[in-house]
Amino acid sequence: MTDEVIKINKLSKExxxxxxxxxxxxxxxxxxxxxxxxxxxGPSGSGKSTFMNILGCLDVASNGQYLLNGRDVNQQSSDExxxxxxxxxxxxxxxxxxxxRANLEDNVAxxxxxxxxxxxxRIMQARVMLEKVGLGKYHHSRPNQIxxxxxxxVAIARALVNHPKLLLADEPTGNLDTHTSQxxxxxxxxxxxxxxxxxxxxxxxxxxxxxxxxxVRLADGRVIYDGPVAGDPLVHAAHTxxxx
Amino acid sequence: xxxxxSEAWMAMWANRLxxxxxxxxxxxxxxxxxxxxAVGQGAQQKxxxxxxxxxxxxFIILSGSTTSGxxxxxxxxxxxxxxxxxxxxxELPLVAAVAPSSPGVAQLVYGSSNWSTQVIGTTPSYLTVRxxxxxxxxxxxxxxxxxxxxxxxxxxxxxxxxxxxxxxxDRTIRIKNSPYVVLGVLAAKGQxxxxxxxxxxxxxPVTTAQRKLFGSQFAGxxxxxxxxxxxxxxxxxxxxxxxxxxRQRHRIRAGADNDFTIRNLTAMANTAADTxxxxxxxxxxxxxxxxxxxxxxxxNIMLVxxxxxxxxxxxxxxxxxxxxxxxxxxxxEAIIISVIGCLIGVLLGVGGAYAVSVITGMTAVVTVSSxxxxxxxxxxxxxxxxxxxxxxxxxxxxxDALRFQ
Ligand SMILES: Nc1ncnc2c1ncn2[C@@H]1O[C@H](COP(=O)(O)OP(=O)(O)OP(=O)(O)O)[C@@H](O)[C@H]1O
Ligand SMILES: [Mg+2]
Numbered sequence: 001m002t003d004e005v006i007k008i009n010k011l012s013k014e015x016x017x018x019x020x021x022x023x024x025x026x027x028x029x030x031x032x033x034x035x036x037x038x039x040x041x042g043p044s045g046s047g048k049s050t051f052m053n054i055l056g057c058l059d060v061a062s063n064g065q066y067l068l069n070g071r072d073v074n075q076q077s078s079d080e081x082x083x084x085x086x087x088x089x090x091x092x093x094x095x096x097x098x099x100x101r102a103n104l105e106d107n108v109a110x111x112x113x114x115x116x117x118x119x120x121x122r123i124m125q126a127r128v129m130l131e132k133v134g135l136g137k138y139h140h141s142r143p144n145q146i147x148x149x150x151x152x153x154v155a156i157a158r159a160l161v162n163h164p165k166l167l168l169a170d171e172p173t174g175n176l177d178t179h180t181s182q183x184x185x186x187x188x189x190x191x192x193x194x195x196x197x198x199x200x201x202x203x204x205x206x207x208x209x210x211x212x213x214x215x216v217r218l219a220d221g222r223v224i225y226d227g228p229v230a231g232d233p234l235v236h237a238a239h240t241x242x243x244x
Numbered sequence: 245x246x247x248x249x250s251e252a253w254m255a256m257w258a259n260r261l262x263x264x265x266x267x268x269x270x271x272x273x274x275x276x277x278x279x280x281x282a283v284g285q286g287a288q289q290k291x292x293x294x295x296x297x298x299x300x301x302x303f304i305i306l307s308g309s310t311t312s313g314x315x316x317x318x319x320x321x322x323x324x325x326x327x328x329x330x331x332x333x334x335e336l337p338l339v340a341a342v343a344p345s346s347p348g349v350a351q352l353v354y355g356s357s358n359w360s361t362q363v364i365g366t367t368p369s370y371l372t373v374r375x376x377x378x379x380x381x382x383x384x385x386x387x388x389x390x391x392x393x394x395x396x397x398x399x400x401x402x403x404x405x406x407x408x409x410x411x412x413x414d415r416t417i418r419i420k421n422s423p424y425v426v427l428g429v430l431a432a433k434g435q436x437x438x439x440x441x442x443x444x445x446x447x448x449p450v451t452t453a454q455r456k457l458f459g460s461q462f463a464g465x466x467x468x469x470x471x472x473x474x475x476x477x478x479x480x481x482x483x484x485x486x487x488x489x490x491r492q493r494h495r496i497r498a499g500a501d502n503d504f505t506i507r508n509l510t511a512m513a514n515t516a517a518d519t520x521x522x523x524x525x526x527x528x529x530x531x532x533x534x535x536x537x538x539x540x541x542x543x544n545i546m547l548v549x550x551x552x553x554x555x556x557x558x559x560x561x562x563x564x565x566x567x568x569x570x571x572x573x574x575x576x577e578a579i580i581i582s583v584i585g586c587l588i589g590v591l592l593g594v595g596g597a598y599a600v601s602v603i604t605g606m607t608a609v610v611t612v613s614s615x616x617x618x619x620x621x622x623x624x625x626x627x628x629x630x631x632x633x634x635x636x637x638x639x640x641x642x643x644d645a646l647r648f649q
Pocket of ligand 1 (some may be wrong): 015016017022023042043044045046047048049050051
């Protein structure tokens with residue numbers, strides 16, 4: 001099926017360090033259809049972020065095939081990859097990664113610069129997005145003048161400003177308290193339900209993963225579970241408070 | 245592009261102090277280049293003005309011989325050149341004009357003012373040879389020379405000192421106590437190459453000088469003869485024919501030394517002009533070194549800036565910046581710094597040139613071309629020294645830039 005947003009076939013990744021090659025991902029395969037909401041879980045060091053960076057075209061796989069929107073990512077030039085990151089993918093980081101010296105609307109408008117829009121158009125679209133994540137009143141504040149939850153909303157607005165098909169988030173609630181995390185996850189749900197945006201996110205927490213429809217569990221660079229969140233083999237362990 | 249410009253500007257604004265310090269390197273470099281070029285240009289123009297004032301394609305023929313080292317005009321050696329020598333030189337082909345000249349120093353008096361200056365006995369063609377015009381009045385004529393009349397042309401300095409605001413034409417002054425009618429005032433010529441005031445002089449007919457003014461013990465001789473060739477190309481040829489003619493007229497045997505010396509004034513002037521040019525080039529290149537240092541300063545700061553902002557570069561790449569976008573952003577920063585620095589440097593250089601000419605009295609000439617050159621060089625320096633750091637930034641892999649701590 002070519003209408004899959006993500007189609008990954010036997011993808012491997014190893015890091016080459018001074019100490020030698022470190023294999024991190026072993027022949028991972030995964031397909032994500034439009035409109036899906038996927039949570040990736042797994043113990044620390046299992047390769048979740050590595051996998052996510054490859055999904056986001058920030059890093060390249062050592063082996064295997066990755067089709068994004070039916071296009072073979074390995075065949076793309078670096079400019080084409082930049083275009084994919086700009087137009088097809090929205091990326092949300094655990095640490096927000098806003099530009100500290102730019103105000104919120106400039107932060108949100110940043111991806112539009114690389115699309116050659118005029119400043120007026122950029123600011124207009126950025127305001128619409130800020131409105132959408134509930135920060136319409138703050139567009140002239142600086143990132144350090146608002147709370148972590150609000151910063152993550154700004155980062156989401158930035159990820160959405162180019163209307164991407166796919167939203168990737170690496171532990172988007174990792175730096176937030178439980179209540180704020182719930183709010184952010186409600187925003188993700190809304191984006192998925194209402195706007196049909198495909199979402200893949202990494203989390204360590206079950207209540208966060210519960211917002212998704214599908215769970216992929218990694219361990220030691222391999223997929224050990226891929227199915228509905230309710231069917232998670234480790235759900236019981238999580239309920240008793242143990243982390244795997 | 246406009247967006248990139250404002251991005252670059254924002255980054256520079258965030259690091260104001262550093263930006264200004266980096267700019268300072270450019271400011272000093274460009275300022276120094278403009279100032280030094282102005283001083284050099286001023287010196288060159290002064291030399292050229294002196295050369296133009298001297299007259300073109302000139303020989304000066306002096307009594308006495310030269311040996312390889314220089315002049316050998318033994319004390320009391322009899323002057324050997326005569327007004328007749330001058331006349332026969334004038335009849336040679338390719339010679340445009342000839343003026344014999346018998347200078348001496350004399351006291352001038354008009355009313356209650358008196359002034360001591362150089363009086364040159366010569367012929368009307370002296371004005372042609374020296375390319376000298378009259379500011380007022382008329383020149384004396386060949387008939388004045390023939391009959392040795394007491395008439396004079398006075399230089400601007402002499403006119404100012406004797407007459408003040410009065411019009412000197414047709415007034416009578418006393419030179420060595422004899423009355424002379426002032427026929428005209430010479431146009432101002434300014435300083436000669438060796439720094440003498442050329443306007444501090446009086447011209448009288450050569451015969452008047454010989455017979456009435458200086459009463460030479462060597463009757464009929466002149467101190468030197470100025471000769472103008474028809475063009476620069478024929479000067480060597482004219483020099484040869486003058487030598488031949490004078491040896492013949494002075495009956496010098498083959499193998500014996502000349503009793504006269506021919507100096508090519510135009511060649512000497514050209515040497516002076518070349519010297520001035522070399523000097524201005526040297527000043528310019530010394531100043532260029534500071535421009536280079538300013539450029540290296542930009543490169544240094546840009547490298548630091550790239551390292552410091554690696555994470556920002558990563559963020560930008562993660563949201564879709566291409567390598568060339570990052571390249572352009574950093575390159576623009578370097579260019580903005582160097583162009584603004586250049587702008588301020590030009591202002592400083594022009595101001596400095598003005599200050600130098602006011603304070604030291606040297607001429608400093610800021611030319612449009614030196615400003616354009618400075619701008620081009622500044623933009624070039626910005627691109628050249630900004631290129632490497634900007635390229636380094638644009639070549640980062642997004643994930644490495646993002647992970648950078
Ligand atoms: N740049 C790198 N160079 C070498 N090894 C790396 C690099 N990045 C990650 N690794 C290694 O790859 C493995 C997986 O790292 P990764 O960051 O993908 O884990 P993770 O599942 O995201 O963990 P966490 O839950 O703690 O975020 C780790 O053992 C890590 O040491
Ligand atoms: Mg991780």
